Every structure is written in C-alpha cells, then in structure tokens.
Amino acid sequence: MNKEDFFIKQFNKASKIIGDDGAVIDGFVYSNDAFFENIHFKKEWFSLKQIARKAMLVNISDAIAMNAKPKYALLTVAIPKEYSKKEIKELSLGFLEVAKEYDLEIIGGDTISNTKLDISITIISKTKKPKLRSGIKKDDYLCFTGTLGSCKKDLETLLNGGAISSSSKFIEPKLNAKFFYEVSKYINASMDISDGLFFELERMSKRSKKGFEFLYEIPKEVGCSGEEYELLFSFSPKYKEKIETIAKKYKVQLNIFAKAIDGKFKCDCKNHHFD
Amino acid sequence: MNKEDFFIKQFNKASKIIGDDGAVIDGFVYSNDAFFENIHFKKEWFSLKQIARKAMLVNISDAIAMNAKPKYALLTVAIPKEYSKKEIKELSLGFLEVAKEYDLEIIGGDTISNTKLDISITIISKTKKPKLRSGIKKDDYLCFTGTLGSCKKDLETLLNGGAISSSSKFIEPKLNAKFFYEVSKYINASMDISDGLFFELERMSKRSKKGFEFLYEIPKEVGCSGEEYELLFSFSPKYKEKIETIAKKYKVQLNIFAKAIDGKFKCDCKNHHFD
Structure with missing residues (x-):
C-alpha cells in the first residue's frame, strides 16, 4: 500500500x-x-x-x-x-x-x-440524487466518455521537454456537465477518471463489490492514463439507447467497454504522478 | 497592500x-x-x-x-x-x-x-446565530479572552534556537468553546485573534465602520502577538455583568480594553509570519 x-x-x-x-x-x-x-x-x-x-x-x-x-x-x-x-x-x-x-x-x-x-x-x-462509486449492479454496462490516452502522452512529451497543444485536455479538462446531469437518471454508479481508468475501476470494484468482463482489450497507454477527467459510469443495458440519444445531443463520445460481473478488479498501472 | x-x-x-x-x-x-x-x-x-x-x-x-x-x-x-x-x-x-x-x-x-x-x-x-466582524455598535465594549503576548515571545525563542514549554499556546491553542457558545447571545461582533489583536481590530474596524477608544495602553508585544487564538468580541455595556458571570463559570479571563466610537482603527504591526 x-x-x-x-x-x-x-x-x-x-x-x-x-x-x-x-x-x-x-x-x-x-x-x-x-x-x-x-x-x-x-x-x-x-x-x-x-x-x-x-x-x-x-x-x-x-x-x-x-x-x-x-x-x-x-x-x-x-x-x-x-x-x-x-x-x-x-x-x-x-x-x-x-x-x-x-x-x-x-x-x-x-x-x-x-x-x-x-x-x-x-x-x-x-444534489438531489447523488451518484456514488458503490452503485454498480451485476450486468451493468461500464462506460467512459471521450477518448483516453492523450493526457499520458502529453505528460510524457512535457517531461521530455517537448511542447503540447494549448487545447490539450492535460492543460484544460473538458467536462461534460450538461450531458451528465441529463443522463444521470439512468446511471447506477459514477466517478471521474483522474488517476486513470484502471485505477478508478479498482476503486469502483471495491466499493460496488463487482468485477468487470471487458468487451474489448484496453491497452495500458489508455487504461493507465491519468488526468483525463472523463466520466466513468455504469447503467443497466435497458437504458443504452436513451443514454446514446442524450450523448448524441451533447456530442459526447461514449465507450461501452465492459460488463459488471461477480468478482474483483485489480489495477496494475504505476502511480501516474510524475514526481 | x-x-x-x-x-x-x-x-x-x-x-x-x-x-x-x-x-x-x-x-x-x-x-x-x-x-x-x-x-x-x-x-x-x-x-x-x-x-x-x-x-x-x-x-x-x-x-x-x-x-x-x-x-x-x-x-x-x-x-x-x-x-x-x-x-x-x-x-x-x-x-x-x-x-x-x-x-x-x-x-x-x-x-x-x-x-x-x-x-x-x-x-x-x-450555527443558528452566526457572529460576524461587522456587528460592533457604537459604545460597545471591546474584549479579548486570556492573555496575549506569550505566542510572540515563544515564537522569538524558537526562532533564536531556544526551547519552549509543550503547554505553550503556540504549540496548542486553548479554545474556549463552551464559554463562547453560552456568552454568544450577549455578543454583537466577534472573531478569533490569529494575526494579532491590532491586526484583527483593523479588520473589525473596517467591517463594522467603527474606531476604538482604548481604556488603557496595550504595548506592541501584546497587540502584535499573532497565533494567540484568543477570542475578540464586542458587547453592549448592559451585558457586562452577565458576561463576567459566565466567564467566571468557565474560568475564562476577560480583558475589556476599549470602547467602540465613530472612526477608524489602523494597525501598525509588522506581518507576524516569520518567513
């Protein structure tokens, strides 16, 4: 620890x-x-x-x-x-x-x-209805917004003395407030991705007492990228279309990447802080 | 500034x-x-x-x-x-x-x-009835609890490489919570003394738009001593006895040192932070 x-x-x-x-x-x-x-x-x-x-x-x-x-x-x-x-x-x-x-x-x-x-x-x-990390139900879909990985790359560029775009999410996170407030009624559990997807999944796994069956492989450059501030949430498959409609309205990219199962998830990223 | x-x-x-x-x-x-x-x-x-x-x-x-x-x-x-x-x-x-x-x-x-x-x-x-810095009324008594000056002395001792008692208020402030909650119904304005009595009086003066007529002279070693965390408050003279009775009950020393008048108070202490 x-x-x-x-x-x-x-x-x-x-x-x-x-x-x-x-x-x-x-x-x-x-x-x-x-x-x-x-x-x-x-x-x-x-x-x-x-x-x-x-x-x-x-x-x-x-x-x-x-x-x-x-x-x-x-x-x-x-x-x-x-x-x-x-x-x-x-x-x-x-x-x-x-x-x-x-x-x-x-x-x-x-x-x-x-x-x-x-x-x-x-x-x-x-808040009238707070969303917690502990609300994941079995068979829920796990989903994150946007794309992950660019913040890790941008941080590495900076650490190597390079320059990054001022529109980088590492410089200014893009928050999807309106999207999430509207979609929240269909959400069982949520958090933001500050320390990397896999780190956050371990936290959610502990709090919700669930594991995850991945629908596709997520490489470490993506799953271990911190400072992304994308949203990570779970919902019942029956709300998939409703959530997709709202995402389209706000032009938010959705990535449904796993299903909640019985079990545990362990992250094996290194701590993302650079110092 | x-x-x-x-x-x-x-x-x-x-x-x-x-x-x-x-x-x-x-x-x-x-x-x-x-x-x-x-x-x-x-x-x-x-x-x-x-x-x-x-x-x-x-x-x-x-x-x-x-x-x-x-x-x-x-x-x-x-x-x-x-x-x-x-x-x-x-x-x-x-x-x-x-x-x-x-x-x-x-x-x-x-x-x-x-x-x-x-x-x-x-x-x-x-809180049901918050006390602010802005509540001083003309003719109010100004009062602080305890004794002031030891924290400045103890800080100087430490800065000169000396040692101070572990019971020093500089090591652990003594808060008079019970006294103040009981006395608060008679209080017009209050704050704690973190940066020194004179510093805090200037703040109260600005917020309450009042000046102070001192009942006795307060030396700089006392008035400029920070980190004291004693209470500073004002009240109408008619509550003097009631407040003194409660202070006696909790063994809190009271120092009625000034009267609120029209005017302004300016502090001329140096900033108390040592670095």
Missing part, C-alpha cells in the same frame, strides 16, 4: 462517508482536491491562468461525476513570494473565470506566501 | 460573503485555513501529532468565534516522501484526536506526496 492510501486508511474507521469523489451529507456534496506545483504541474507547462482554471475544473469534475451542481468554493492558495501583482491578478482571474462559467461563488479561503504555488480547493455542491 | 491582501481583494467584488472567519450560508459556516511547513511552523518545533492538532484547532477556532459548532472537516495533506508509516500514523492520530474531542467527522479530502508537510483544512459548522 502506498503512503497516501495508508494515510487515508487511518480515517476510514472513523467515517463511513469517505470513499467517493465527494462526501454526501443532506443534499450537499463536499469535495476537496489539491493542485500543487511540481506534483500536479510544473509552472513551465501552464500559464498562471491555466493553472487556476485547471485547479478549479478538476474539483468541479468531482461534483459533476456525483450529479451535483457546484455552488460555492473555498480556496487555499500558497503563492511564491516573487510573484508580481500582475501575476497574482492573472492567477485570480483564472479562478474567477471558471467560477463564472459554472455559476459558483468563491466564498473564502486562505492565502499565504510560500516557496511554490500550491492550491487546495473545496467545492460545495448541491 | 501586501500580496496576500491584493489577491483576496480580487475576489471581493464577486462575493459579498468573504470577510469573516468563515463564510455563512443558510445556517452553515465554511472556514478554511492553511497550516504550511516553514510558513506556520517548522518541524523541529512540533511533534507530528502536535502539528495535526494545531492545524485542526486553528480551524475550529474560526468556527467557535462565529458561534458555530464544527461538524465536518475536509483535509488536504501534502506529506513529505521520506515520512515513515509510523510518522504518517502519528500525524493522522493528531487529526483524529481533535475530531473526537470536538465531535466532528473527517469526511474526506486529498492526500499527496510533497517536499514538505503542508496542510489545508476546511471545516463545515452549523
């Missing part, structure tokens, strides 16, 4: 709420994600605005994947001493832009000066 | 909720504070358990100062790679101990590996 999982395990005994993209309490979803320099990004790879935008979007992605609408955000932002006011303004603009796009309000947080740019965001969302 | 305040200012236009120890929405208070290595603490000064405890307590202090009961916490914890499992366990115990003492549940967060130990905590609290 890696040290992060070991740390999290210490808290599992004291709370049954831990274990999804966010914590569900009385119609609210609380999610929290860190976005730290040299852990999640290197500053040469992003503009400051792009950093702030991605930090917000990876958090909003959790809310969407649980069928919750983000309403409020709290930001911890640790800012390097040498940043100019112009740079600080650019950073704040990234947060504010995304807040506006998703109609959420930044209500507080903490700002400190630090050796590097480290961001932690808490998003407070509202 | 320092860079932290400049950053925060960018968000003030978009939200009227920013400006108190926590954000109040529909009976909930959301507060968020960072506790970063080499910014808020150096690891030679604290055990890992003490670090976790203080990170929790400084956040809970915000909730108490707003007359809110902490219910849930989300933790971002960035852990140095070299920490052993034993160390990680000790750290987690500190969080769990305080959660138990205050009857709150740690419901999620994010754990990452990092170059230093950086913690950010969001506390979700419930």
